[in-house]
Amino acid sequence: MPLEIEKYMPFMEGLELPHAQKEDFLRVVWGLMESCVDQAFGMHPVQQAKSEAQTSRLHAPSRAVDSNHISIANSFTRAGQSADGGLTTDNER
Numbered sequence: 001m002p003l004e005i006e007k008y009m010p011f012m013e014g015l016e017l018p019h020a021q022k023e024d025f026l027r028v029v030w031g032l033m034e035s036c037v038d039q040a041f042g043m044h045p046v047q048q049a050k051s052e053a054q055t056s057r058l059h060a061p062s063r064a065v066d067s068n069h070i071s072i073a074n075s076f077t078r079a080g081q082s083a084d085g086g087l088t089t090d091n092e093r
Helices: 005-012 019-040 045-049 052-059 071-079
Strands: none
Touching: 005 019
16 A cells, blocks of 8 residues: 555644655654554565465474473472461561
8 A cells, every 4th residue: 555645744744854854754654554554464575475384383283392290380389388288478487
């Protein structure tokens, strides 16, 4: 979608900038907004460059290492509990 600078120039009236700088400002803001919209709708060049195979790998089953050693989490939980099973307070330590 092309930028119509003169359409948006009235919004720049309050700025004490030369006309050329106002045009530059509008181009930069337009480019930022266009990029955000492109990314949101999958039209960004980076998204277009990726093939379906590359993006579908995100949904493949994980090959993470499964650990049956949950003792660290249990030790952490027990460390915060008192001998009677309640949580310790700062005063009890």
